[in-house]
Amino acid sequence: MIELIHVKKEFDNLEVLSDISITINDHEIYGIIGQSGAGKSTLLRCINGLVSYDSGEIRVGGELVDIKDKKKLSLLQKRMGMIFQNFNLLNRLDVYDNVALPMKFWGIDTKSPEAIKKIKNLIELVGLSDKMHSLPRELSGGQKQRVAIARALVLDPEILLCDEATSALDPSITREILSLLQKINKEMGITIIVVTHQMEVVKQICERVSFLKDGRVLAEGKPEELFIKPIKEVKQFLQEESGHLPSDGVNIQLFFTDESSDEPVITKMARDLNIDYSICWGKLEDFRSNVFGSLVINVKNEDQDNICRYLDDKKVLWEVL
Ligand SMILES: Nc1ncnc2c1ncn2[C@@H]1O[C@H](COP(=O)(O)OP(=O)(O)OP(=O)(O)O)[C@@H](O)[C@H]1O
Ligand SMILES: [Mg+2]
Numbered sequence: 253m254i255e256l257i258h259v260k261k262e263f264d265n266l267e268v269l270s271d272i273s274i275t276i277n278d279h280e281i282y283g284i285i286g287q288s289g290a291g292k293s294t295l296l297r298c299i300n301g302l303v304s305y306d307s308g309e310i311r312v313g314g315e316l317v318d319i320k321d322k323k324k325l326s327l328l329q330k331r332m333g334m335i336f337q338n339f340n341l342l343n344r345l346d347v348y349d350n351v352a353l354p355m356k357f358w359g360i361d362t363k364s365p366e367a368i369k370k371i372k373n374l375i376e377l378v379g380l381s382d383k384m385h386s387l388p389r390e391l392s393g394g395q396k397q398r399v400a401i402a403r404a405l406v407l408d409p410e411i412l413l414c415d416e417a418t419s420a421l422d423p424s425i426t427r428e429i430l431s432l433l434q435k436i437n438k439e440m441g442i443t444i445i446v447v448t449h450q451m452e453v454v455k456q457i458c459e460r461v462s463f464l465k466d467g468r469v470l471a472e473g474k475p476e477e478l479f480i481k482p483i484k485e486v487k488q489f490l491q492e493e494s495g496h497l498p499s500d501g502v503n504i505q506l507f508f509t510d511e512s513s514d515e516p517v518i519t520k521m522a523r524d525l526n527i528d529y530s531i532c533w534g535k536l537e538d539f540r541s542n543v544f545g546s547l548v549i550n551v552k553n554e555d556q557d558n559i560c561r562y563l564d565d566k567k568v569l570w571e572v573l
Contacts, residue, residue, distance in 0.1 A: 259308035268294050270467040281437050281444045283458030291467040292447040296413050300332045301325045333404030337416040339396040341388040348384050351402045374402040394425035411443045430456045455539050476539045480507050502556045507569035508545040521562050527555045
């Protein structure tokens with residue numbers, strides 16, 4: 253478990269993290285999303301002790317992250333692998349040697365049969381067995397990130413920290429890398445923290461997510477909870493508008509969750525209540541394996557009460573706009 257308790261951090265009198273409290277469970281894929289400058293990278297770097305925090309506590313598996321205790325910190329850092337947007341590979345080393353690098357740093361004999369087996373297995377896991385001795389310049393962006401992932405796993409970390417790991421990649425390669433992260437999470441049980449400004453990333457793999465703005469967590473929950481019915485700030489971030497809605501009658505937004513999304517609720521409602529409605533706006537979203545949706549309908553003023561009672565009865569979430 254990773255616990256952040258009232259964490260604060262300033263850079264040059266500018267508060268970059270303001271009272272952050274979040275708990276990330278073991279084996280979870282947790283997202284941190286927000287605009288540029290929100291403090292996402294700083295938060296991640298505080299977790300693995302690359303930067304210090306001013307007050308509060310960060311605990312990883314119960315151990316306090318304390319930048320002053322160098323020896324303890326470096327043992328803690330060994331338990332956390334990290335990958336970045338720009339891959340951070342060493343250009344003069346081939347794939348194999350890049351993956352082996354953290355072992356060398358820790359004085360582990362990379363020529364031992366166990367080490368060789370482990371490095372080769374990881375390269376195979378990330379799908380690069382045929383590129384074992386290629387140099388970074390001979391690889392595509394997606395392949396470079398695969399090398400970085402293998403390298404981040406070579407010391408058997410419990411946690412993988414990903415800072416905008418897919419931001420430099422195109423959408424189809426992004427999906428492949430995210431699937432690989434999901435596989436690593438499932439098969440190796442590694443906890444993954446994903447920092448991103450891309451909603452698609454969070455939707456595809458995160459079980460829970462925090463929305464960060466100006467160093468504060470403004471919303472936390474399952475991605476579908478955050479994005480289907482977003483608070484004002486998340487809506488602004490998504491730059492999503494329901495468009496121009498009719499000024500006559502009442503506009504009601506309906507939210508379909510996994511239990512209700514398959515039912516033709518609206519047509520049934522129109523029949524049951526003998527009412528007319530018009531559809532103003534609608535959207536379906538894929539969240540991991542679930543589909544969620546939201547729909548804005550326009551109805552007559554006099555039908556509003558009946559409709560809202562009906563929707564409550566059918567357990568459909570709604571909001572009058
Ligand atoms: N080493 C530093 N010294 C001074 N200020 C810093 C330092 N690192 C970050 N900051 C400031 O802290 C704030 C948060 O930066 P951070 O990099 O954490 O944001 P971010 O959410 O990761 O943004 P991006 O999406 O652009 O990567 C910014 O205002 C940034 O200028
Ligand atoms: Mg950043």
